Amino acid sequence: MTKIYLDNCSLQRPLDTKTQIRLALEAEAVLGVLALIESNKVELVSSQALLAEINRQPNITRREYALEVLARATTFAILNEQVETRARQLESLGIKPLDALHVAFAEQAQADYFCTCDDRLLKRAKTISDLKTRVISPLELAEEIDR
Numbered sequence: 200m201t202k203i204y205l206d207n208c209s210l211q212r213p214l215d216t217k218t219q220i221r222l223a224l225e226a227e228a229v230l231g232v233l234a235l236i237e238s239n240k241v242e243l244v245s246s247q248a249l250l251a252e253i254n255r256q257p258n259i260t261r262r263e264y265a266l267e268v269l270a271r272a273t274t275f276a277i278l279n280e281q282v283e284t285r286a287r288q289l290e291s292l293g294i295k296p297l298d299a300l301h302v303a304f305a306e307q308a309q310a311d312y313f314c315t316c317d318d319r320l321l322k323r324a325k326t327i328s329d330l331k332t333r334v335i336s337p338l339e340l341a342e343e344i345d346r
Contacts, residue, residue: 200240200242202309203236203242203244204243204313205229206313206317207253209314209337210249211261211265212337214260225336229337232341232344233268235344241344244276244305246275246304246308247276247304248304249301275308278304285299285306289302295319298317302334306332309332312332312340
C-alpha cells in the first residue's frame with residue numbers, strides 16, 4: 200500500500216484562506232488524499248518531528264485539526280541515530296534543518312511520497328539523487344495516487 204508523509208504545511212493547507220487559485224487547488228488535493236487515507240486506500244505516516252511541530256502551533260483550531268489527521272497514521276517514525284545522520288546529510292545538501300528531519304523520518308518509515316507545499320524544499324529535493332522518498336507537491340501527489 201502507498202505510504203504518504205504530509206509535512207505540516209501540506210497538512211494545514213485545507214485551513215488556509217483560498218485567496219489564490221494555487222492554494223484552493225492544493226487544499227482540494229490534500230482533502231482528496233485525506234479521503235483516501237480515511238478509506239484505507241493509502242497509509243499516512245507520522246513522526247516525532249511532526250507532532251512536535253504541530254504541538255507548537257499557537258492556533259488551537261489548526262493544532263487540533265492536524266492532530267486529528269495524524270491520529271489516522273498507521274506508521275510512526277521515531278528519532279534514532281540513522282534519522283539524525285540522514286537529516287545532517289540532507290542539511291549539507293541545502294535543506295533546512297526541520298525539513299531535513301522530516302524527509303529523514305519519511306525515508307525511515309519507507310514512505311513512498313513526502314508531500315509539501317514548500318517551493319524551496321521541492322526545488323532543492325529535485326537536485327538530490329539519492330532520496331529514498333519522492334518529495335512532491337499536493338497537486339503532484341493527487342495526480343500520482345489517482346492513477
